[in-house]
Structures are given as C-alpha cells and as structure tokens.
Amino acid sequence: MLVKRAIGSNPDFFRSIPIALFYFYPMKKSILLYGLAMAVLLALLKFLQYKYLIRDLGIEVYLTIVAVFFTVLGIWAGLKLTNPKQVIQASEEKAGDPEAMLAEYGISNREFEVLQLMAKGHSNQEIADELFLSLNTIKTHSTNLFSKLDVKRRTQAVDKAKSIGIL
Amino acid sequence: MLVKRAIGSNPDFFRSIPIALFYFYPMKKSILLYGLAMAVLLALLKFLQYKYLIRDLGIEVYLTIVAVFFTVLGIWAGLKLTNPKQVIQASEEKAGDPEAMLAEYGISNREFEVLQLMAKGHSNQEIADELFLSLNTIKTHSTNLFSKLDVKRRTQAVDKAKSIGIL
DNA sequence: TTTCCTTTCACACTAAAGTACCAATCTGGT
DNA sequence: ACCAGATTGGTACTTTAGTGTGAAAGGAAA
Structure with missing residues (x-):
C-alpha cells in the first residue's frame, strides 16, 4: 500500500515485486520488509533514472548502488540470523x-x-x-x-x- | 527518507550498519573477494546484456538479479563474521x-x-x-x-x- | 618526620538500571 | 480462526550505580 502510493506513476515497476517476493514466499515479516526495502530502492532508482540522466552515466553505477545496498542488507540479515544460533550452542x-x-x-x-x-x-x-x-x-x-x-x-x-x- | 519510512518500524537497522561494517573492516581478503565477485557479476551481466535482449525485459529483472545475488553474498559475509566472536574473550x-x-x-x-x-x-x-x-x-x-x-x-x-x- | 597508601566519608552530579503500565505484532497450537 | 504466550516497543517514573572532587585519619615505610 505504502509502495503503491509512492510510485503510482510507474506501473511497469511492479513487475519486479512479485519476482523479489517469490523467493521468500514461505517466510514472514522480515522478508516482507526485505521485499519492501527492495521495492522502495528500485522505485527510488527508477525515479532518479527519469529525473536525471543516470542512463548516460552507465548501468554500472546503477548496479553498484544496488549491489552495495543489498550487501549491507544481507549482512544485516546474516547477523540477525546468527543470533539465535549462539543461544543454541551456549545452552548445549x-x-x-x-x-x-x-x-x-x-x-x-x-x-x-x-x-x-x-x-x-x-x-x-x-x-x-x-x-x-x-x-x-x-x-x-x-x-x-x-x-x-x-x-x-x-x-x-x-x-x-x-x-x-x-x- | 523513502527507505527510512519503509523500515521505519525498526530504526535499529541503521545502527547495525556501522556495526556490520566494523566487523567487516579488518578483513582484507573478504573485501577483495567481494570486489572481485562484484566485478565478475557485472561483467557477466554486461555480457548477457549484449548477447540477449535483456534490456527488453526491463531494468527491474536486471536489478533483481543483482539484488538477490548481493543479498546472498551479504548473508554469507554476515555468517562468517559472527563466528570468531567468542575467541577474543578467551585470551585472558x-x-x-x-x-x-x-x-x-x-x-x-x-x-x-x-x-x-x-x-x-x-x-x-x-x-x-x-x-x-x-x-x-x-x-x-x-x-x-x-x-x-x-x-x-x-x-x-x-x-x-x-x-x-x-x- | 615526611611520604605514600589505605580507609573512610561527603556532596553534587550524570548515567544506567529498574518499575509500572500499556499495547501491537508474532507464533504455535487447538 | 482463535487464543495463550512470546516478542517487541513505548512513556513516565523511581531507584541504584557510577563519576569527580575533595578531604580527613591512620598505618607503614623511607
């Protein structure tokens, strides 16, 4: 809902959302947030693409931003996932x-x-x-x-x- | 701003970024591998971009692949970085x-x-x-x-x- | 005796811990 | 689908903990 209102002007953008969410279908809220963050970032980049001439700067710049962003996101996710692990080890x-x-x-x-x-x-x-x-x-x-x-x-x-x- | 609103319910996310980067800092090899993986993927995508008509599929597909890849990479990094945690305390x-x-x-x-x-x-x-x-x-x-x-x-x-x- | 350390205590202050109450969301069973 | 427990957070508040500074008394050693 939140996303829809923010990017309403770019309908073709929504093609990416189901793709992103597909991989994480069985999971819960954190994954939803992940998809949301992804959607928002894509929307932001899409917006910038039209606003400025990023295409002229090359697709690499585009991808680098996404890569760095999702790497950080991944690290964060990884840290979150390892926390319950230590508890099990410690209790055993x-x-x-x-x-x-x-x-x-x-x-x-x-x-x-x-x-x-x-x-x-x-x-x-x-x-x-x-x-x-x-x-x-x-x-x-x-x-x-x-x-x-x-x-x-x-x-x-x-x-x-x-x-x-x-x- | 846009992103912040999306994950707004968890402001701790942003606090975790420097933490993640902190653990990441001392690892030179990992960073090198990271850059290498990034370069390889970009090259691969660039190659595919010319070979097939990915551009017609939309930039979203493109970005989704990169996003998923680097998320997985990030998670892997996160998992690796959390392991050597208990070694430090055993020194004294x-x-x-x-x-x-x-x-x-x-x-x-x-x-x-x-x-x-x-x-x-x-x-x-x-x-x-x-x-x-x-x-x-x-x-x-x-x-x-x-x-x-x-x-x-x-x-x-x-x-x-x-x-x-x-x- | 002088010097250093320990022990004792005070006051004023900041920071952290803890309490009480409430509420939303999530999860696991039934 | 519903419910009990778990998890996460918030606000407002009181209580402990901890810091910084200063100081007085006693003992031990130089």
Whole structure:
C-alpha cells in the first residue's frame, strides 16, 4: 500500500515485486520488509533514472548502488540470523539440565539470551545493540527475567542463574 | 527518507550498519573477494546484456538479479563474521593464584570484600550495611576497584574477576 | 618526620538500571 | 480462526550505580 502510493506513476515497476517476493514466499515479516526495502530502492532508482540522466552515466553505477545496498542488507540479515544460533550452542554446552531449569522457571529464549549477555557484564544498551533490539525491550525482558528468578537486580540474577546451573 | 519510512518500524537497522561494517573492516581478503565477485557479476551481466535482449525485459529483472545475488553474498559475509566472536574473550584466561592476582591488579582488602559481596548480587547499600560502612565509601571502593580491573560496571567486574580466578 | 597508601566519608552530579503500565505484532497450537 | 504466550516497543517514573572532587585519619615505610 505504502509502495503503491509512492510510485503510482510507474506501473511497469511492479513487475519486479512479485519476482523479489517469490523467493521468500514461505517466510514472514522480515522478508516482507526485505521485499519492501527492495521495492522502495528500485522505485527510488527508477525515479532518479527519469529525473536525471543516470542512463548516460552507465548501468554500472546503477548496479553498484544496488549491489552495495543489498550487501549491507544481507549482512544485516546474516547477523540477525546468527543470533539465535549462539543461544543454541551456549545452552548445549552444559552437560547438566539447563533446559529443564529454564522450563522450570519459565524463562523464554530471549530472556535467556539477555541473561547470558548480562552475565558477561554487558549493559542494557549494549545488549540492545547486540540483539538489534530497543533499550526498552531489553528492560522489559530483564524485568520479566528478574521476576521469574525472584531477584531484584541483574547481579543477583546472574548469581542465581549460576547457582541453579543455567549459566 | 523513502527507505527510512519503509523500515521505519525498526530504526535499529541503521545502527547495525556501522556495526556490520566494523566487523567487516579488518578483513582484507573478504573485501577483495567481494570486489572481485562484484566485478565478475557485472561483467557477466554486461555480457548477457549484449548477447540477449535483456534490456527488453526491463531494468527491474536486471536489478533483481543483482539484488538477490548481493543479498546472498551479504548473508554469507554476515555468517562468517559472527563466528570468531567468542575467541577474543578467551585470551585472558590465566588460571592462577587468587592472592597473586589480587596483588597483580593492586586490589586492596576492602576492595576485595566489596567485590565478593558484589558477586553475590548485593547492592551498594546492602554492602554498606553488611560492612558497617557508608554508602559513599562503598561507591569509592567500587570506583577504585573498577579502574583497577579496567571495567566500567559491577557486572563486568564480577565477570572479569571470575575469569582471572580471584573469585 | 615526611611520604605514600589505605580507609573512610561527603556532596553534587550524570548515567544506567529498574518499575509500572500499556499495547501491537508474532507464533504455535487447538 | 482463535487464543495463550512470546516478542517487541513505548512513556513516565523511581531507584541504584557510577563519576569527580575533595578531604580527613591512620598505618607503614623511607
């Protein structure tokens, strides 16, 4: 909808959208955002193409912009995809029953991730940056985590988590 | 602007770009390969452009191919860059004597006492009460302790203290 | 005695952590 | 399709934590 209103003047542009979205059909919101970003960029370039004489500058310039943009986008996507990976690895390190304890205390995945970074001495802002979340979200997670662990501070949470063997 | 509106719901995206580029910076070979892959693809497309009539299919198809390719490339880069994360922290693991380490870092008795209580998750006020000291004194001790351990927060102090074997 | 370190504490300030409440979206089952 | 839990965020607020500066008292060593 948003896209449609922005580029309404270039109907032939829409041919590219289904192509982009095709590859990611089974996926969810992030992919939708990906397609959207792609569409927007294409629209922008298309717009510039008519506005200025980019065609005269050569198609290479055109492609380079797209290439760089989507590389960055890809790196970002890659970083996002690897985050849940580390959690799995970390939770499998302990030979005990960390998973059982997490379930016992009703600690969710995200909460555990936050807990792990807390234990490494990271600040809420740092955790937010590393997980690509907002500071408020980290605060929410940590508050919920504290109530589940029945503690009041992050240092207590780390201490208790280690004592019950989930860290 | 246009792009920002499209991904507007996730402003963290833009914060992640410098992060991604930061990890990317020290890797010279990867950048070289990146440029090479880019050049090869551009050449290939250029070649196809003359060989067949891709231009008639529209610039969108052209761009879509490039976009998808470099997204995949970016994801690959992202995956590669996130792996050597945990190696860095393992460098300071010197399992040694506790007393020797205290001397090594110039940590005094009181500071160590404070550190121990910190590790148990106690607040500054609680520590002050337990040691019959004022809150300000605890703050002074902890500030000095942090500078000696070269950390900025109590959680980091506890983490580092454990890693160097004084806790 | 002088010097250095430790320990103690104060005040004023900034930064971070944490609480409370709310709400939208997403996800996994039933 | 609906629902419970998970995830993500926001606002406004209170509480701790941490910094910078200064200072006083005691002990140990030169």
